[in-house]
Amino acid sequence: MSSLTTPTPTKGSSPVEKALGDAADNADQRYHLAKGLRHQLNKVFPTHWSFLLGEIALYSFIIL
Numbered sequence: 865m866s867s868l869t870t871p872t873p874t875k876g877s878s879p880v881e882k883a884l885g886d887a888a889d890n891a892d893q894r895y896h897l898a899k900g901l902r903h904q905l906n907k908v909f910p911t912h913w914s915f916l917l918g919e920i921a922l923y924s925f926i927i928l
């Protein structure tokens with residue numbers, strides 16, 4: 865597993881999800897720019913669901 869990601873417990877992962885996860889881990893390990901890219905992607909796609917709810921509330925308030 866990559867040093868950039870942490871394992872998360874999942875129930876009944878499908879083979880497709882496992883294959884995509886393995887591909888993402890390989891990309892993290894191979895490319896040195898993945899650390900910076902991961903940091904930028906975490907700003908757009910937060911790692912915890914509660915941050916996502918906060919962003920949805922913020923953008924909804926801005927739109928209204």
